[in-house]
Amino acid sequence: MHIAYLADGQNYHVKKWVRAMADAGIAVTLITFRPPEQSIAGVNVIKLPIRIGNAQSYSYLNYVLSLSRVKAELSALQPDVLLGSYATHYGWLAARTRFHPFVLQTWTFDLTRYPFEGVRGRLWFGPIVRRSLGCADVITTDGPALAEIGRSLYPEHNDKIESVRWGIQTANFDISDAAKAVDRKRYSISNDTVVVTSPRGVLPVYQPEMLLQQFLKLLDANEQIVVVVLTIEHERTRKTEELLNELKKHGRALVFDRFLETEEMHAIWRVSDIVVSVPEADGISESVLEAMYGGSYPVLSDIPSNRSLVAEGVQGSLVTEDKPEALLKSILQVASDDTGRRDAQRKNRAWILDNACVEQTAEQVFRLFERVSRAD
Structure with missing residues (x-):
């Protein structure tokens, strides 16, 4: 063929x-x-x-x-x-x-x-x-x-x-605890910290202004949280740029304003505990699937593709209220539930191997x- x-x-x-x-x-x-x-x-x-x-x-x-x-x-x-x-x-x-x-x-x-x-x-x-x-x-x-x-x-x-x-490709994706420990050290992230990642970039459809504002509030609300933002070099509004610059100055925020190769993407997924993706419309995000396989609990916008994932057995949270405060509340709830995240991690990895x-x-x-x- x-x-x-x-x-x-x-x-x-x-x-x-x-x-x-x-x-x-x-x-x-x-x-x-x-x-x-x-x-x-x-x-x-x-x-x-x-x-x-x-x-x-x-x-x-x-x-x-x-x-x-x-x-x-x-x-x-x-x-x-x-x-x-x-x-x-x-x-x-x-x-x-x-x-x-x-x-x-x-x-x-x-x-x-x-x-x-x-x-x-x-x-x-x-x-x-x-x-x-x-x-x-x-x-x-x-x-x-x-x-x-x-x-x-x-x-x-x-x-x-x-x-x-x-x-996603799982064959060369090391999800071991040893690899996670190495990556946490690489980015100077302590083991008792909850890492919340936004991997989708900063195009308007991903609601970056709302999301970044909530990330800043998240950092104020919980000192045990670190946020990671991937911009994928997207063009951005002036307001989004201002919010990114504010995050860059924060001691518990990592902003990657460049494309990442596979090895570094895997490292980001290994250190991440929660992945946030709240587009207004979208298909199934490969980034979210990779983050889930790496161990992240998904917090997602309530759109058809994300609803289909949850309906098929993925353990995650859908932000059903069209209010920024609802997103912040959902992330804080997940961040405080270590047992729930570990249980979801096991189930979601099995689901990906069977379905994605x-x-x-x-x-x-x-x-x-x-x-x-x-x-x-």
Whole structure:
């Protein structure tokens, strides 16, 4: 089985997924503007030229200008399946090649946000997403909740939408107490401290201003709490920047204003006790799943994807009240319940191994590729 995968080669999740597919026996050719920083065994990489901009910031026009090159590469490769990531970007480029069978890998905002956001969304991204969906033979979503949302927003494609919860890579994730002790020492965090982590970045959809304000109140309310914030280098409002700077000055706050490689991400998850993710809308967060496997208790916004996790057996708290004080109260309650967090940690790790493990998902993806290649 040989797939051509159009995706961002420097994306943390894409690197994880191609590695898992290769380990499952799938020959992967990754076609990308940004190749992985290091080679990945079993993955061939074709770099697309960036004609406008650079690897850190390149123009959307590159997706327009690269069509002939991608079509030529596919003609030479003749893969069994073309997999395109994100309906508004690489997935759109994949759709325009007219190669079949074509599996469109959607994330969340490409289906639920960008096509409906303002004039640009309705006039630009709306038609792009509809074309990507229309060209796909199969449309995958990250979990059943997003599949249901996709079917409600795009009922004409109901029969093509399938849930594929890619999940996290557990094979090389050391969750031992010894590793946790090393990481606590690395970040100068005492063992009796409760670490509360916000891993989702600072885009408006993640409600960073509200969240960071509550983190500052959290530090005042409990001297045994340390907060960790990952910005993922997102653009931010002036107010968000001010709040981040205030946290940076606090002795019990760690702000990582950069991308973290896998090893350091694992270290953050090992030291974390509570993970907080309160987007206004979202699919299943890979970061939350990784944090849970690392040992964090999830405190989540009450949205369909998070409700589906709790309904399926995940031990976590849903913040049902639309008030900042409700989030603060929930975190403080969880922080004071050591026994409850330990019990949830054990149950959530078992749930992930059964339901959200990328090694297991790779086998499901292999069967999906076999099915669509036979049907073509």
